[in-house]
Amino acid sequence: MAKGALKISQDHVYVQTSDEEAQVGISDFAAEALGTIIYVELPEVGDDVIKNEPFATVESGKASVELPAPISGKVLRVNQELEEAPDLINQDTYGKGWIAVLAIKETGDLAELMSKPDYDMFLAAAEEE
Amino acid sequence: MLRADLEAERDELMTDIDGWIVNLGHARYIEVLDLQRKLVDLRQRNTVPDTLLLVEHESVITLGRRGSIDNILSGAEDLASQGIHIQRVERGGDVTYHGPGQLVVYPIVHLTQRNLSVRGFVDLLEEALIKALADFGIRAGRNPQHRGVWVSHRKVAALGVAIRRWVSFHGIALNVSPNMDHFCYINPCALRSDQVTSMSELLGGTPGMKEVAQRVVAKFIELFPGKWHEISPTELFTEVRKENVSARAGINPAPTTLSK
Numbered sequence: 001m002a003k004g005a006l007k008i009s010q011d012h013v014y015v016q017t018s019d020e021e022a023q024v025g026i027s028d029f030a031a032e033a034l035g036t037i038i039y040v041e042l043p044e045v046g047d048d049v050i051k052n053e054p055f056a057t058v059e060s061g062k063a064s065v066e067l068p069a070p071i072s073g074k075v076l077r078v079n080q081e082l083e084e085a086p087d088l089i090n091q092d093t094y095g096k097g098w099i100a101v102l103a104i105k106e107t108g109d110l111a112e113l114m115s116k117p118d119y120d121m122f123l124a125a126a127e128e129e
Numbered sequence: 130m131l132r133a134d135l136e137a138e139r140d141e142l143m144t145d146i147d148g149w150i151v152n153l154g155h156a157r158y159i160e161v162l163d164l165q166r167k168l169v170d171l172r173q174r175n176t177v178p179d180t181l182l183l184v185e186h187e188s189v190i191t192l193g194r195r196g197s198i199d200n201i202l203s204g205a206e207d208l209a210s211q212g213i214h215i216q217r218v219e220r221g222g223d224v225t226y227h228g229p230g231q232l233v234v235y236p237i238v239h240l241t242q243r244n245l246s247v248r249g250f251v252d253l254l255e256e257a258l259i260k261a262l263a264d265f266g267i268r269a270g271r272n273p274q275h276r277g278v279w280v281s282h283r284k285v286a287a288l289g290v291a292i293r294r295w296v297s298f299h300g301i302a303l304n305v306s307p308n309m310d311h312f313c314y315i316n317p318c319a320l321r322s323d324q325v326t327s328m329s330e331l332l333g334g335t336p337g338m339k340e341v342a343q344r345v346v347a348k349f350i351e352l353f354p355g356k357w358h359e360i361s362p363t364e365l366f367t368e369v370r371k372e373n374v375s376a377r378a379g380i381n382p383a384p385t386t387l388s389k
Binding site for chain 2: 033054059060065
């Protein structure tokens, strides 16, 4: 499968595309900012997720954070391993800490996301403010 | 730049942020939950400022996302017969009891506009309560294993926060002088109910709810700098209704950008 570039939303949710599929999870910055993740509420396989609408929830300490979907699509797979080991997100968010794989609905959604270098600049700009 | 300069600069920046403080008095849990959800939505659209709600609820048991029904020790019908309802909610944490004599604080705060991480935000909330309790001569602190505010091994304030698009809701519940027997209905956050305490138990006398609320608000303002001012529940409801109507009518298209 051809692996596309890593793209990240302003809500710190990443998309890693391969062909028509998109793996989604939270950015390394978000994982660090949240602290150790103790619970993940996964979407259901077959769910239609809508861009900017919450599709999953991660919980650290006693805060639960809803994750807005970075793109629209249908849930093809979810990372069941997170149910037993939610802190895989802290250890390896772009790898073993993935949350779900979506079938991409609108490829145009991807164009609105930031590349990793742009995202890092976005974070640096937010830091300066 | 010196750390103090940086902090002064940050404080100066933050003092431009408006804030509303609203004391709702006694209000039903479900109604305040609905109000919070509306405020979160409006806060994301930047049509309302950060808002601090203070309220005392009727007796209710709430279950967080991880909440297990096993941690409710009484049967649901048994509880209902006493007028205690069970409500599942989107906040973090397990099971919590709310009732009269408990000061519940719901901060609707835009985390990114204040440059706060989720962890930093929760720490500040706990700190506000710890400082307020110190004003009453209670030495409270954190517990490395559990969130909330503790006096030695007993929990005096429970914490459960939710974040939706980087706006916080739900919050912290301080036991001022609730009926402690009601905690026996639940296994509060999987702890034994004898690990819960209240200000009146600790002080051997009941502090006034109004005075406690004032101290909590004062500490909150200290830790979340801004132009805070108190508005009445009626004023808040009017604003929420107005903004909801204009949002539905598309008069106020949502600028939901994350950064300032």
